[in-house]
Amino acid sequence: MPETRAITGNGAIAEAMRQIAPDVVAAFPITPSTQIIEDFAGFVADGKVDTELITVESEHSAMSACIGASAAGGRVMTATSANGLALMWEMLYVAAGMRQPILVAVVNRALSAPINIHCDHGDSMGARDAGWIQIYAENNQQAYDNMIMAPAIAGHADVRLPLMVCLDGFIISHSIETMQLEEDRQVQAFIGEHKAFHSLLDTANPSSWGALDLHDYYIEHKKAQQVAMANAKPVIEEVSERFGKEFGRRYELFESYRLDDAERVVVAINSVAGELKEVIDELRDEGEKVGLLKIRVFRPFPYAEIAAALKNSKIVTVLDRSTSMGAYGPLFVEICSSLYDANPRPMLYSRTFGLGGRELLLDDIRDLFEESKRYLNEGKIEKTSDFLNVRGG
Amino acid sequence: MPKLQEMAKKKTAFSSGHRLCAGCPVPIFTKMLTRVTDYDIVVGSATGCLEVASSIFPYSAWNVPWIHTAFENAAATMSGVEAMARVRSKRNGNAKKIKCVAIGGDGGTYDIGIQALSAAMERGHDLLYICYDNGAYMNTGIQRSGATPLGAATTTTPAGQVIAGKQQQRKDLSKIMVAHHIDYVAQASIHDPIDLSEKIKKGIELDGPAFLNILSPCVPGWRINPDMAVESASLAVETCFWPLYEVDSGDYTVNYKPGKKRPVSDWLLTQGRFRHLKDPQWAHLIDEFQSLIDEQWDWLVAQEKKA
């Protein structure tokens, strides 16, 4: 029987991991993701899973051990945040290049310096070119659901790529929400068997992994990887649809919230969507045509689908919870790319918020919509890019 | 030599057609890996000469399953493989046991890889880690490492007018590994195939972590002729620069004691990387080197006596 439970985001991810029952987990503690591995270690200690838990000495070794275990034919998972993900960086590319469907829960946290343990998306956004599928979640339920869908997506024969399930540090990871945990057997049936290829443990057929690839083959391997990432898009749609049929919660590449006739749209990722929806409902009651496009899948990025969803918009405010120094925010850049061919093309501007956990309150969001109203009326964007809620303006 | 006869009956883990330098002695031990044991093995390499030269796509010299992921993490990568081998045994009691071997050069072991190595040993994986110590980052072009001996000229510690090569003595990694209290730590040399093969066999076959440090001269790095690797390694042992010893469950055995310890200059001055030490102004470095060796040799022999 599915169970309704009040649980933290980290707790929900740990439950998903228990249900997925990976062969190997290699992990290193880092706030705010630590509880995932603590809970999971408890499941191992109690015999609720027979996973080999490797308590490594660093995140670099965590990802290295994950790659080794995956190449040896295992279903493999880990969890991390911020500096931990940064320490994995080199190995993220190796995991993707080796086409290992490793699953990582990234509990989003700001990168140092200055050191900060609170939420922003600088960690996973920095890894956006590493060749990992990235799926984001607004709340505990979505984080859990995304993780349940992850093995079927990452391990799909047309995909075979590593996958990050991203959830906001503290806001989701440590907040208790009432959500539905699905039944173990139903989840396991949904996930299916893990299929390895050219396992290192197949000693009768020795394969060699990680060869030196020079100018005669490197680009062919990269092309194959790029095609796999493109393949991931329909696979994510297919798995999400199957998930909806099985468990009743429906997901698409992104969520369109009161978007059909919206003139003023905010595009955002993760937990801030909750506040945005609240304000949008209020403004809709006042007759304002406002809406939200909430990104779920950031890699592969659904350019054409987003362009179609925004075709009726007149002005689009993109909220980035990370910053690319010397450039526009990563989400803004993608939305601009999506809309380049739109005719008519909506007005577009970028706002960066929430770095290092800085709050964005409902009033701030109301102000944001006021601003977009003014820009739309004036037909002019005053500031293409700016930080919100920063002292000194 | 019955031992070589036994090995000769078995298939090699390492094929011909690899692209290591002419005269590179590394294949002496890689060829042996499957000839000393009946176990199936999986090998993982750190980035380095062996890794590069054995796997230039689409060619691989590895007749056994092999993986390379990066420079600093052979021990971590193989920890994952070993964990998966354990999962396999747990699920299928009849499955043939698979043994794991990680291999790195001194750069990937003494330096950038020491954290992953230390942790893998501490965690107790059933893993033999082999370091082939050629005393510098040879793959990137002979830069100094923590294993580079005192006085050696490398491309980052050149022998100049006022500085005579590397100014520090090498770290004693084997001793560091002994301090992990693992089941087996040994030093071997490519010039003694029998001793080497016994140590590889022990390291592979025992259930638990083991570390083997193999002296492996580098033709371009040591600036020796391509036919000199075995002789140069032999001199390193005869001068006691590189004692052959093993620490089995904490007990020291010195496997070879030269009848008469030769002066270290016999080894140093046959290599181009130490040629500048012939200059009388650097004679004190040779003396310093000799006293370091004497001190360490005496210490080692004393450990054996304690046991």
Place this chain on the structure above:
Amino acid sequence: MSEKYGLKNWQELALGGVITDGGNAADYETGTWRTWRPLWRQESCINCLRCWVFCPEGAFVLKDGKTPAGKDRKEIKQIDYYYCRGCGLCVRECPVNKKGKKKAIEFVREET
């Protein structure tokens, strides 16, 4: 390009850069590196196999044979010049050569 050089297209490659036929480096010729050639002299060879164990290229080919007492043993059959890079390690380490009276492996300059 691929037709001319026999290279594969991206669709034809194993996933993740894996080489599925480990040991295929044996197809790769390294004998072209050689400028000096070891010549093995069967009549002087004592079949100690030291050349075989040291040869970095694995270029010493073995065959089944018998000891003078009639026991089975492996013996040197020949040097495989497809691989031999001519490093001379076998020549230097040969114990027959070291005794100095005769040579079981000679070293001669490659004819150009």
